[in-house]
Amino acid sequence: MHNDDLVALSKIPLFAGLSLAQLEELTQAGFVHALPTGATLFEQGEMPGFLHVILRGAVAVVGTAPADQAADAPAHREAIITVFGANDALIAPAVLLTLPYMMSARVIEAARIAFLPAQAIRDLLANHAGFAQESALMLARHWRLLVRELKDLKLRSVSQRLAGYLLSLAPAAQTAPAQVALPFDRRVLASWLGTTPENLSRSIAQLGGLGVAIRGRKVHIADPDLLHRFSREDNLR
Amino acid sequence: MHNDDLVALSKIPLFAGLSLAQLEELTQAGFVHALPTGATLFEQGEMPGFLHVILRGAVAVVGTAPADQAADAPAHREAIITVFGANDALIAPAVLLTLPYMMSARVIEAARIAFLPAQAIRDLLANHAGFAQESALMLARHWRLLVRELKDLKLRSVSQRLAGYLLSLAPAAQTAPAQVALPFDRRVLASWLGTTPENLSRSIAQLGGLGVAIRGRKVHIADPDLLHRFSREDNLR
DNA sequence: CGAAATAATTGACCCAGATCAAACACGGTC
DNA sequence: GACCGTGTTTGATCTGGGTCAATTATTTCG
Numbered sequence: 001m002h003n004d005d006l007v008a009l010s011k012i013p014l015f016a017g018l019s020l021a022q023l024e025e026l027t028q029a030g031f032v033h034a035l036p037t038g039a040t041l042f043e044q045g046e047m048p049g050f051l052h053v054i055l056r057g058a059v060a061v062v063g064t065a066p067a068d069q070a071a072d073a074p075a076h077r078e079a080i081i082t083v084f085g086a087n088d089a090l091i092a093p094a095v096l097l098t099l100p101y102m103m104s105a106r107v108i109e110a111a112r113i114a115f116l117p118a119q120a121i122r123d124l125l126a127n128h129a130g131f132a133q134e135s136a137l138m139l140a141r142h143w144r145l146l147v148r149e150l151k152d153l154k155l156r157s158v159s160q161r162l163a164g165y166l167l168s169l170a171p172a173a174q175t176a177p178a179q180v181a182l183p184f185d186r187r188v189l190a191s192w193l194g195t196t197p198e199n200l201s202r203s204i205a206q207l208g209g210l211g212v213a214i215r216g217r218k219v220h221i222a223d224p225d226l227l228h229r230f231s232r233e234d235n236l237r
Numbered sequence: 238m239h240n241d242d243l244v245a246l247s248k249i250p251l252f253a254g255l256s257l258a259q260l261e262e263l264t265q266a267g268f269v270h271a272l273p274t275g276a277t278l279f280e281q282g283e284m285p286g287f288l289h290v291i292l293r294g295a296v297a298v299v300g301t302a303p304a305d306q307a308a309d310a311p312a313h314r315e316a317i318i319t320v321f322g323a324n325d326a327l328i329a330p331a332v333l334l335t336l337p338y339m340m341s342a343r344v345i346e347a348a349r350i351a352f353l354p355a356q357a358i359r360d361l362l363a364n365h366a367g368f369a370q371e372s373a374l375m376l377a378r379h380w381r382l383l384v385r386e387l388k389d390l391k392l393r394s395v396s397q398r399l400a401g402y403l404l405s406l407a408p409a410a411q412t413a414p415a416q417v418a419l420p421f422d423r424r425v426l427a428s429w430l431g432t433t434p435e436n437l438s439r440s441i442a443q444l445g446g447l448g449v450a451i452r453g454r455k456v457h458i459a460d461p462d463l464l465h466r467f468s469r470e471d472n473l474r
Numbered sequence: 475c476g477a478a479a480t481a482a483t484t485g486a487c488c489c490a491g492a493t494c495a496a497a498c499a500c501g502g503t504c
Numbered sequence: 505g506a507c508c509g510t511g512t513t514t515g516a517t518c519t520g521g522g523t524c525a526a527t528t529a530t531t532t533c534g
Contacts, residue, residue, distance in 0.1 A: 045473065063388035066469050079391035081384060093377035102384050102473040125373060129366035136362060136369055139376035140330035146383040147318060147339050151300035153390055154316035154431055158521075186482065194391055199521055201483050216530085234303045236282065236339040395491075423512065436491055438513050453500090 001027045005114060008055050012087050014138055017130030026124065030116040041090065041105035041113070048101060050115040052090035057111025059084050060188060061091065061103045080191040082145060083108070083184075092139060095121055108188050144237065156232060158195045159203040163231035165193065166212065166219055175225055182217040238264045238351070245292050246351060249324050251375055254367030263361065267353040278327065278342035278350070285338060287352040289327035294348025296321050297425060298328065298340045317428040319382060320345070329376060332358055345425050381474065393469060395432045396440040400468035402430065403449065403456055415461055419454040 009015050010023055018026065032055070035041075041052055044064055052059070064078040081103055084090055094101045095118045107113075124131045152161050170178040182189065190200040204214050210230055211222030221227055246252050247260055255263065269292070272278075278289055281301055289296075301315040318340055321327055331338045332355045344350075361368045389398050407415040419426065427437040441451050447467055448459030458464060 044471070063384070063392060065392040066471050077392055079388070081387050081391070093380045096373060096377045097381075099381070100473060102381060102388070102471075125370055129369060132366060132369035132373055133362055135373040136333060136376055139373055139380060140333045143330045143376060143380050143383065144334075144336070144339060146380065146387060147300075150318050150383060150387055150390070151316070151339070153387070154318070155300060155302040155314055196522060197482070198484085198523080202521090205483085232303050234281070234339075236337060433492065434512070435493080435514085439491090442513085 001030060001032055001114070005032045005055060005112075009053065009114060012053065012089075014089055014131070014134045017134060018124075018128070022124075022128070026116060026120050027114070029120065030114060032112060032114050034110070034112050035107045036110055037107055039107040039111075041107070042101055043104045044102060045100050048091070048094045048098075048118050050118055051092060051095045051121045052105070053114040053116065054084055054086055054088050054090065055112040055114055056086055057107060057113070058086075058109035058183070059090060059105050059111060059113075060108045060192070061105050062191070063103045078104075078191075079194065080188065082149060083188075083192060089138065092121075092135065092142075096125060096135070098122070108184055148237065153194055158193060158199060159206050160231045160233075161193050162200070162203045163207060163210070163212075163227050164233045165189075166207075166221060167224060167228055167231065167233070169219070170221060170224060174228075178221045178224055180219045180221070182214075182219060238267060238269055242269045242292060242349075242351060246290065249290065249326075251326055251368070251371045254371060255361075255365070259361075259365070263353060263357050264351070266357065267351060269349060269351050271347070271349050272344045273347055274344055276344040276348075278344070279338055281339060281341045282337050285328070285331045285335075285355050287355055288329060288332045288358045289342070290351040290353065291321055291323055291325050291327065292349040292351055293323055294344060294350070295323075295346035295420065296327060296342050296348060296350075297345045297429070298342050299428070300340045315341075315428075316431065317425065319386060320425075320429055326375065329358075329372065329379075333362055333372070335359070345421055385474065390431055395430060395436060396443050397468045397470075398430050399437070399440045400444060400447070400449075400464050401470045402426075403444075403458060404461060404465055404468065404470075406456070407458060407461060411465075412462055415458045417456045417458070419451075419456060 006023065006027060009027070010018070010020075015023060015026075030050070035057075041059060042048065060080045060083050062078050062080050090105060090113075091101065091103070093099075098118075125135060126132075152164070156164075166180065169180040169182070184192075186197050186200055190197045193200065195203070204212075207214075207227070210226055212227065213220040213222070243260065243264060246264070247255070247257075252260060252263075267287070272294075278296060279285065297317045297320050299315050299317050327342060327350075328338065328340070330336075335355075362372060363369075389401070393401075403417065406417040406419070421429075423434045423437055427434045430437065432440070441449075444451075444464070447463055449464065450457040450459070
C-alpha cells in the first residue's frame with residue numbers, strides 16, 4: 001500500500017487512534033485500488049471480505065428488488081439507498097456483524113478505495129477500545145443519515161427533496177445567491193432522491209419558479225432562503 | 238431502581254459486559270417508569286437527557302414534518318420511522334453524539350422503560366471497551382433495520398410489505414398454516430408500513446385472495462409459502 | 475468534423491395510493 | 505340493552521409520480 005494512502009487513512013477519525021504499527025499491520029493484508037465509474041465493489045447477498053474506505057470519489061449503495069421469475073420478466077428494479085464519499089467507510093455493519101450485504105455498491109465517481117481485510121477490522125473492534133468507540137460514533141452518524149432519508153421519503157415531495165439537496169450543496173450561503181455544481185448525472189441523482197430521471201426533470205423545471213436555474217450541471221440559486229422555506233426541511237441532521 | 242429491573246438490564250447484550258458495581262453505578266442516577274400507550278418519551282428537536290431502554294412494551298419512533306405556517310394550515314403530517322420493543326435501547330445515536338433527536342418517541346404498547354443518564358452512557362462508551370464494542374454491534378444491527386425499511390419503501394408495494402410483516406410475526410412456519418396476532422392497532426400498523434389506515438384495509442382485503450384471513454387482530458395464514466412468494470422479500474436482514 | 479451513442483427533456487397517459495366522506499362495528503359505560 | 509366514542513371498512517374521487525414514447529441536447533470517438 002502506497003504511503004500517501006496510509007497517511008490518508010490515518011487521518012480518518014475511525015483510524016486516528018491506531019498507532020503507526022497497528023495501522024501498518026492492518027494495511028499489510030489490504031490494498032488500494034483505483035476504480036472507474038461503474039465498477040462494482042460488491043453485490044447484495046455476498047459475504048463481506050473487506051471494509052472499503054473511500055479515499056477519493058464516490059460510491060452509491062443500491063438495493064435491488066428480488067427478480068420476478070414470472071414469464072413477463074419486468075426488468076429488475078433497483079434504487080440507490082445512500083451515497084458515500086471521500087473518507088467514508090463503506091457498510092461497516094455487514095463487516096462487523098459478519099452478515100451478507102443487504103445492498104450492492106457501485107462507483108459513481110472515479111474512486112480510490114482502500115480494501116481492508118474484514119477479519120482484521122473485527123479483531124480491531126474486539127481488541128482496540130478506541131477503535132470500538134470510533135466505530136460506534138461513526139455508525140451513529142450513519143444511522144442518522146438513513147433516518148433523514150427515511151423521513152424525507154415519507155414526509156416530503158420529490159421537489160422538496162431536490163430543493164433540500166441543492167441547498168446542501170451550497171456551503172451555508174443562507175441569503176446570498178449561490179452557484180453550485182451537481183456532482184452526479186441525472187440518473188444517479190434521480191435514484192438517490194427516490195424518483196425517475198423524467199420526474200427529476202420536471203421537478204427541476206418546477207423549481208424554476210423559485211429562482212433556481214439549472215443548465216447542465218451548473219446550478220444557480222437566486223434566493224436560498226426562499227428555496228429553504230419551500231423545502232420544508234427541519235435542521236435536524 | 239427495582240432489583241428485577243437491574244437483572245433485566247444486565248441480561249441485555251449492551252450491558253452484559255458491565256460488572257455489578259458498574260451497573261449499579263449506571264443505574265444510580267437513573268430510574269424506571271411504567272408508561273401507558275400514548276405517552277411521549279421525547280420530542281423531535283430535544284436534546285437527549287437519557288438513554289431509554291425498553292424492558293417491556295413497545296415504542297414507536299415518529300418523524301414529524303415541519304408545520305406549514307401558511308394560512309391554510311394542512312394538519313401537520315407525521316410518520317412512524319421504526320418501532321422498538323423489549324430489550325431495545327432507544328436511539329443511542331443522539332445520546333452518543335450529543336445531538337438533538339431527529340424524531341419523537343411514543344409508547345404504542347404499555348411499557349416499562351429504564352431511563353439511564355445520557356452522560357453516564359457517554360462515559361461508558363469512552364471508558365469501557367466492552368461497552369463500546371457492544372454499542373457498535375447494536376448500532377450496526379439498527380442500521381440494517383433502517384436499510385431494510387428504506388429498501389421496502391423504495392422497492393415494494395404496500396401489500397407486499399404487509400405480507401412480509403405478517404410473515405415476520407409467524408415464527409418460521411414456512412409451509413404449515415399459521416395463526417398470528419397483530420400487536421398494534423391499524424393506525425400504527427399503517428403508519429409503520431408507510432401508508433394510511435384506509436389503504437391498509439384495502440391491502441388486507443387484497444391479501445384475502447392469497448389465503449390470508451384477518452378478523453380483528455387475529456390473522457390466519459393458510460399458505461405461508463404462497464404469501465412469501467408474493468411478498469418478494471429477499472432474505473437479507 | 476461529423477456520425478453514433480448516450481443523456482436529458484417533453485408530452486401523453488396510467489396507476490398506486492392518498493384524500494374525503496360516509497357507513498359500520500365494536501367495546502365500554504351507565 | 506341503549507348510548508356513545510373510537511376504530512375500521514367501504515366507496516368515490518383526486519393526484520403525485522411512474523411509465524412509455526418521441527424529441528432534443530450532449531458526449532464520445534472514428
